[in-house]
Amino acid sequence: MSAFxxxxxxxxxxxFDYFILAMGLNIQYGxxxxxxxxxxxxxxxxxxxxxxxxxxxxxxxxxQYIMGWGLPFPLNLLLGGVAASLLAVFVxxxxxxxxxxxxxxxxLISFSLVFYDITNNYVPLFNGADGxxxxxxxxxxxxxxxxxxxxxxxxxxxxxIALIMWWAMSRITKSPLGRTFRAIRDDEGVAAALGKGVxxxxxxxxxxxxxxxxxxxxxxxxxxGSFNTTSWLPAETFVVFAVIIVGGVGNNVGLLVGALLxxxxxxxxxxxxxxxxxxxxxxxxxxxxVVGVLLWVMLWFRPQGVVPERIRKTPLALLQGxxxxxxxxxxxxxxxxxxxxxxxxxxxxxx
Amino acid sequence: xxxxLAENVTAGYGRTxxxxxxxxxxxxxxxxTIIGPNGAGKSTxxxxxxxxxxxxxxxxxxxxxxxxxxxxxxxPRNGLVYVPQNDNVFKSLSVRENLEVGGFAAKxxxxxxxxxxxxxxxxxxxxxxxxxxxxxGGQQNLLAIARALMVEPKVIVLDEPTAGLSPAYTDVxxxxxERIAQTGTGILVVEQNVERALKHADFVHIFVAGSNHVHGLxxxxxxxxxxxxxxxxxxxx
Numbered sequence: 001m002s003a004f005x006x007x008x009x010x011x012x013x014x015x016f017d018y019f020i021l022a023m024g025l026n027i028q029y030g031x032x033x034x035x036x037x038x039x040x041x042x043x044x045x046x047x048x049x050x051x052x053x054x055x056x057x058x059x060x061x062x063x064q065y066i067m068g069w070g071l072p073f074p075l076n077l078l079l080g081g082v083a084a085s086l087l088a089v090f091v092x093x094x095x096x097x098x099x100x101x102x103x104x105x106x107x108l109i110s111f112s113l114v115f116y117d118i119t120n121n122y123v124p125l126f127n128g129a130d131g132x133x134x135x136x137x138x139x140x141x142x143x144x145x146x147x148x149x150x151x152x153x154x155x156x157x158x159x160x161i162a163l164i165m166w167w168a169m170s171r172i173t174k175s176p177l178g179r180t181f182r183a184i185r186d187d188e189g190v191a192a193a194l195g196k197g198v199x200x201x202x203x204x205x206x207x208x209x210x211x212x213x214x215x216x217x218x219x220x221x222x223x224x225g226s227f228n229t230t231s232w233l234p235a236e237t238f239v240v241f242a243v244i245i246v247g248g249v250g251n252n253v254g255l256l257v258g259a260l261l262x263x264x265x266x267x268x269x270x271x272x273x274x275x276x277x278x279x280x281x282x283x284x285x286x287x288x289x290v291v292g293v294l295l296w297v298m299l300w301f302r303p304q305g306v307v308p309e310r311i312r313k314t315p316l317a318l319l320q321g322x323x324x325x326x327x328x329x330x331x332x333x334x335x336x337x338x339x340x341x342x343x344x345x346x347x348x349x350x351x
Numbered sequence: 352x353x354x355x356l357a358e359n360v361t362a363g364y365g366r367t368x369x370x371x372x373x374x375x376x377x378x379x380x381x382x383x384t385i386i387g388p389n390g391a392g393k394s395t396x397x398x399x400x401x402x403x404x405x406x407x408x409x410x411x412x413x414x415x416x417x418x419x420x421x422x423x424x425x426x427p428r429n430g431l432v433y434v435p436q437n438d439n440v441f442k443s444l445s446v447r448e449n450l451e452v453g454g455f456a457a458k459x460x461x462x463x464x465x466x467x468x469x470x471x472x473x474x475x476x477x478x479x480x481x482x483x484x485x486x487x488g489g490q491q492n493l494l495a496i497a498r499a500l501m502v503e504p505k506v507i508v509l510d511e512p513t514a515g516l517s518p519a520y521t522d523v524x525x526x527x528x529e530r531i532a533q534t535g536t537g538i539l540v541v542e543q544n545v546e547r548a549l550k551h552a553d554f555v556h557i558f559v560a561g562s563n564h565v566h567g568l569x570x571x572x573x574x575x576x577x578x579x580x581x582x583x584x585x586x587x588x
Binding site for chain 2: 180186189190
């Protein structure tokens with residue numbers, strides 16, 4: 001395989017992986033309104049657990065880590081997802097019962113920093129700052145894959161996993177559960193007044209989103225074969241935020257567009273460009289600036305993202321044969337009355 | 352048996368009581384309003400009834416069920432629904448979705464109930480697939496009231512349902528409130544507009560400085576020197 005296709009499939013992998021990550025953050029932030037600034041921490045835990053559970057026992061490997069069970073794919077990946085979900089439950093029980101919005105965001109950033117410091121400094125956990133390496137390439141033995149052929153193979157596997165997870169997420173967001181998440185996002189006080197146990201739903205959202213984070217992290221470590229603390233600086237969370245803000249908060253299709261524009265084209269594509277002579281690393285910095293400016297421009301001129309959120313048709317509405325509303329994405333002028341104009345005898349508004 | 356009964360309720364924020372020793376009842380099929388000057392504790396009392404604030408003393412009953420210590424999210428399924436003041440709809444959800452969320456606490460299929468409600472609220476029926484955030488302020492308030500009806504409540508507590516509305520739409524909202532009461536639902540309305548409250552209510556309570564200062568039939572209250580009561584210059588009856 002030529003270097004060109006190697007790079008293309010690498011980009012394809014990151015497109016699908018960040019699509020999964022964006023779906024996870026979107027259900028937390030875009031659907032439920034939880035400002036999870038610690039998201040990258042859940043991604044990291046998924047990566048570490050997937051990696052450490054697929055590696056053999058650490059004795060003799062030159063690394064120190066827990067687990068070392070030699071679990072095959074996809075058991076190791078699922079374990080990474082479950083571990084991230086369990087961490088989400090732990091964090092939610094501590095932080096989300098009493099804290100809301102900005103305060104919760106501050107606590108979650110703090111959590112992310114604490115988790116980062118622990119993994120960076122406590123070597124027996126996940127080999128400290130060196131991180132995990134020589135993580136087995138999944139299914140490479142079965143299909144007799146070389147390093148070159150593994151890249152397109154795993155990019156396709158990641159695409160299939162992303163497809164399954166997108167299908168599952170679409171089911172969730174179109175279900176009454178998804179509708180309740182959005183109701184809580186809009187106004188959790190009103191949702192509670194209508195009989196919704198807000199904390200229970202927020203916990204569920206955290207659990208689902210973090211599972212996606214863990215799976216996305218697990219795929220990362222298996223694709224690259226290594227994972228250390230430079231891979232998940234706490235600021236990386238904001239790249240995933242940029243993906244969903246640019247693509248369209250609350251819209252799963254928009255997330256794919258966001259992953260393509262931000263993660264694939266702006267973050268990873270320039271990484272393959274040759275350095276500017278005399279300025280090594282300058283492209284990376286320009287890259288970061290471009291992402292920041294794009295985020296700024298989008299929030300200013302098109303906060304709904306490239307593909308805005310749509311009104312969902314629940315099964316109930318579809319059963320009732322309600323007409324598809326072609327204008328659900330358009331700003332519908334408010335029907336208002338003034339001084340009685342337009343009010344009919346029944347208190348309705350005339351056409 | 353009253354649909355809603357509050358006995359000697361004291362509550363507030365933290366350890367500071369805002370309302371003291373308030374008793375009040377709402378009968379099915381009647382409209383009861385609470386009026387009073389700003390800071391009298393009207394909204395605080397409404398929030399206490401529905402479990403948003405905790406009572407420090409007293410008892411709250413919905414018919415024969417004691418809901419005093421019940422978590423707020425369990426109260427609607429026991430027949431008491433609260434419609435907050437302002438920002439009381441889910442703006443990114445459609446009118447239909449708002450009603451579906453309102454029916455969460457109801458048992459069984461709520462689609463028939465939703466159609467029934469939409470046939471009464473004609474504005475909402477026309478806009479059923481529009482985002483609630485695109486409705487006018489009055490329509491949003493009607494939607495919030497309609498959504499509360501989804502669980503077929505015994506009592507609805509409305510916190511200033513006509514705040515900020517034009518006189519025309521204020522009439523629309525009050526007419527709907529009276530229609531709902533006629534179906535046998537008890538309604539408790541926190542209201543700033545004294546004239547409207549006296550016109551549409553069966554019973555009126557005047558709160559002053561966190562106490563249920565005066566109460567009685569609307570016709571009786573209308574004959575009192577209300578400015579003096581509001582300013583705390585008249586004795587409680």
